[in-house]
Amino acid sequence: MWWLKDVWVIDPSQNLSTPRDVLIKGGQILEIASSMTEKEVEAKAQGELVETVDGKGKFVFPGLIDVHTHLREPGQEEKEDILSGSRAAVRGGFTTILAMANTQPVIDNRALVEFVRLQGERAGYAHVLPIGTVTKGMQGGELAEMVDMKEGGAAAFSDDGRNIQNAEVLRLALEYAKLTGLPIISHCEDKDLAGEGQMRRGMSSARMGLKGIPSSAESVIVARDLLLAEETGGKLHLAHISTTESVELIRQAKARGVNVSAEVNPHHLIFCDEDITITDTAFKVNPPLGSQGDRESLIEGLRDGTLDMIATDHAPHTQAEKARPFAEAPFGIASLETALSAVWQHLVLPGRLSLDRVIEAWSYSPAQRFGLNGGTLKPGTSADMVLFDPDFSEVIDSAQLVSKARNTPFLGKTFQGFPVMVWVEGRLVQKNRTVL
Amino acid sequence: MKWQRKDILAIEDMSVEEIRHILHTAKVMKEILMRPIKKLPTLKGKSVVNLFYEASTRTRTSFEMAGKVLGADMTSIAVAQSSVSKGESLYDTARTIQAMRADLVILRHSSSGSAKFLADILDAGVINAGDGQHAHPTQALLDIFTMEEQLGDMDGKKVVIVGDVLHSRVARSNAWCLQKLGVDVTLVGPPTLVPVEMEGLGVKLTHDLDGALPGADVVMALRLQLERQKSGLFPSLREYSHLYGLTTERLKKTGKQSIVLHPGPMNRNVEISDDVADSVQALIERQVTNGVAIRMALIYLLIGGSSNVVA
Numbered sequence: 001m002w003w004l005k006d007v008w009v010i011d012p013s014q015n016l017s018t019p020r021d022v023l024i025k026g027g028q029i030l031e032i033a034s035s036m037t038e039k040e041v042e043a044k045a046q047g048e049l050v051e052t053v054d055g056k057g058k059f060v061f062p063g064l065i066d067v068h069t070h071l072r073e074p075g076q077e078e079k080e081d082i083l084s085g086s087r088a089a090v091r092g093g094f095t096t097i098l099a100m101a102n103t104q105p106v107i108d109n110r111a112l113v114e115f116v117r118l119q120g121e122r123a124g125y126a127h128v129l130p131i132g133t134v135t136k137g138m139q140g141g142e143l144a145e146m147v148d149m150k151e152g153g154a155a156a157f158s159d160d161g162r163n164i165q166n167a168e169v170l171r172l173a174l175e176y177a178k179l180t181g182l183p184i185i186s187h188c189e190d191k192d193l194a195g196e197g198q199m200r201r202g203m204s205s206a207r208m209g210l211k212g213i214p215s216s217a218e219s220v221i222v223a224r225d226l227l228l229a230e231e232t233g234g235k236l237h238l239a240h241i242s243t244t245e246s247v248e249l250i251r252q253a254k255a256r257g258v259n260v261s262a263e264v265n266p267h268h269l270i271f272c273d274e275d276i277t278i279t280d281t282a283f284k285v286n287p288p289l290g291s292q293g294d295r296e297s298l299i300e301g302l303r304d305g306t307l308d309m310i311a312t313d314h315a316p317h318t319q320a321e322k323a324r325p326f327a328e329a330p331f332g333i334a335s336l337e338t339a340l341s342a343v344w345q346h347l348v349l350p351g352r353l354s355l356d357r358v359i360e361a362w363s364y365s366p367a368q369r370f371g372l373n374g375g376t377l378k379p380g381t382s383a384d385m386v387l388f389d390p391d392f393s394e395v396i397d398s399a400q401l402v403s404k405a406r407n408t409p410f411l412g413k414t415f416q417g418f419p420v421m422v423w424v425e426g427r428l429v430q431k432n433r434t435v436l
Numbered sequence: 437m438k439w440q441r442k443d444i445l446a447i448e449d450m451s452v453e454e455i456r457h458i459l460h461t462a463k464v465m466k467e468i469l470m471r472p473i474k475k476l477p478t479l480k481g482k483s484v485v486n487l488f489y490e491a492s493t494r495t496r497t498s499f500e501m502a503g504k505v506l507g508a509d510m511t512s513i514a515v516a517q518s519s520v521s522k523g524e525s526l527y528d529t530a531r532t533i534q535a536m537r538a539d540l541v542i543l544r545h546s547s548s549g550s551a552k553f554l555a556d557i558l559d560a561g562v563i564n565a566g567d568g569q570h571a572h573p574t575q576a577l578l579d580i581f582t583m584e585e586q587l588g589d590m591d592g593k594k595v596v597i598v599g600d601v602l603h604s605r606v607a608r609s610n611a612w613c614l615q616k617l618g619v620d621v622t623l624v625g626p627p628t629l630v631p632v633e634m635e636g637l638g639v640k641l642t643h644d645l646d647g648a649l650p651g652a653d654v655v656m657a658l659r660l661q662l663e664r665q666k667s668g669l670f671p672s673l674r675e676y677s678h679l680y681g682l683t684t685e686r687l688k689k690t691g692k693q694s695i696v697l698h699p700g701p702m703n704r705n706v707e708i709s710d711d712v713a714d715s716v717q718a719l720i721e722r723q724v725t726n727g728v729a730i731r732m733a734l735i736y737l738l739i740g741g742s743s744n745v746v747a
Contacts, residue, residue: 203635206634206637209570209605210549212633279553324525324553325547326548326549
């Protein structure tokens with residue numbers, strides 16, 4: 001049994017943000033109460049060994065849930081695999097991660113869904129939930145067997161990485177997915193407007209002579225998808241929103257009652273296109289880093305609930321792939337291990353976002369929207385939990401990262417504030433930044 | 437001044453003093469170049485590698501001649517393509533060249549930022565001979581050298597650059613170089629090729645060539661990549677030429693004996709008419725000669741060490 005003493009508990013599912021004692025027993029949250037005595041705890045332990053953690057000055061909250069990760073298995077294990085990715089997850093404070101379907105082969109049938117789920121169970125760190133494709137072969141044409149994939153454990157459907165360009169296909173998908181109750185996750189990108197762009201179109205791209213991607217490449221598809229969700233009543237989730245226009249479109253759609261949720265990536269909340277230098281491919285990401293104005297709109301959207309959740313879009317690549325001229329390097333930032341600390345450092349400490357909102361948006365909201373276990377510390381629920389130490393300081397060092405990838409703009413930076421203990425189903429899987 | 441730089445990557449990060457020093461050195465180099473016997477022992481025993489990932493006859497030859505006049509050993513590597521999927525990566529090629537102990541590498545590559553990428557890896561110096569749409573510093577230097585040779589100090593004078601500005605490393609490098617030297621620069625072309633975000637370069641933008649010409653001391657036409665029409669950036673060569681082609685009649689609108697520059701190779705009767713190209717106002721061949729002098733100056737400054745041709 002675990003006894004966390006005098007720790008600041010944040011649990012949006014119970015409207016808790018206050019110092020408490022937390023007891024974990026039998027893989028579950030046993031009790032959250034104001035200061036307990038040793039005697040009380042011993043009685044509850046019923047003879048079980050009690051491991052005590054002094055929580056003073058630290059936070060405890062539900063394990064983070066990341067609805068957008070690329071674990072690359074099967075097919076691209078040189079970048080990441082389910083074991084390394086789920087280890088990176090718990091190191092970063094995530095106890096549930098959704099694995100995107102754009103692997104090789106793509107996850108477009110039940111057999112593959114079950115494979116990903118099983119690999120996650122074999123790894124035994126974070127819960128790994130597969131996302132199936134919307135269309136067969138992720139070709140944007142015929143619908144994949146969504147009902148069968150749900151039976152196999154799929155948590156959502158997405159052709160992420162490749163937007164469904166044909167509006168009729170998306171309309172049909174939103175209709176058909178009603179049979180599953182699961183959301184369709186849309187990667188909003190008009191392929192013609194994005195062209196061969198390398199970064200957001202603007203003064204920075206013009207100055208460096210890098211081909212630009214206009215913000216409309218995202219927002220015209222956001223508008224289209226919102227209208228289709230409205231017309232069909234389908235359940236839509238918008239991935240990695242990055243522009244002011246998209247935020248405004250979502251705000252209006254929600255006011256009309258459209259069944260839509262949206263996520264934002266930490267890097268879009270922290271960086272903008274002006275931070276990109278011509279050789280630093282760690283900043284090359286899709287959707288590209290927007291303007292300063294976009295960043296402000298995203299923060300505002302997350303604060304007011306227009307953007308429901310934070311998701312990493314963890315996109316690992318090999319060093320050889322990123323050690324190329326900007327235009328030749330692949331898009332993506334590997335972020336599972338650094339995302340929470342980065343958000344703490346760049347947004348919570350300066351007062352832009354409250355920690356309570358961050359935890360809500362990164363655990364409770366995704367659990368609610370995707371119908372997942374977790375995202376709560378209610379007694380009787382599975383103890384997926386994080387202890388966060390705001391004083392723990394660490395250099396983001398290549399040698400310490402457990403992901404196979406090193407493509408993060410935070411490499412070499414020092415952060416203060418890290419998840420220092422992580423439990424999955426009551427089992428301690430990370431302690432003092434070491435994955436157990 | 438004491439030369440500090442290992443590489444020449446972009447005009448954007450160079451000081452006026454450095455630019456002046458290069459131009460001054462190039463003047464001496466041009467005198468050497470004009471001699472009947474043009475060969476110096478200055479760089480004997482130095483090896484310079486021309487690494488060209490894009491087809492280029494004039495720039496590659498210009499660097500080759502510049503290096504040879506100074507006595508360096510020139511090796512040319514022409515790589516058919518910088519494909520991601522085929523062949524060796526630029527990173528590995530850089531490591532190979534490093535291992536061969538080259539003193540200087542001249543890089544032409546289709547990716548913006550590739551010259552800086554290479555320079556960050558190599559101990560040897562790097563001269564950017566054009567990286568994607570980003571920079572072409574030697575072209576900008578030979579352009580200002582040519583302008584000043586003809587017109588004297590360019591401070592306060594007016595230069596109009598017309599054409600496919602969006603995709604042009606020549607336009608970008610010229611915009612930086614000319615601004616630093618106090619020149620009034622206007623970039624001209626259709627909105628699809630001169631989009632509003634080019635304002636970030638700090639120069640004037642307009643879509644009206646006739647309106648921009650009055651008072652121009654220099655008019656520079658950029659080479660129009662003919663494949664741009666296929667991607668829909670303008671409807672036809674005919675209409676492009678009608679709006680932005682340099683003709684004798686149009687050139688009169690400057691109201692003075694302006695000079696005409698073109699980085700070459702020209703699309704005659706598209707961006708520049710035959711009669712303008714062959715007129716006395718056009719200094720296009722002079723640009724080629726000056727290009728060799730500028731490149732001599734840069735090679736000398738980067739690997740000339742303590743030898744002093746200039747003093």
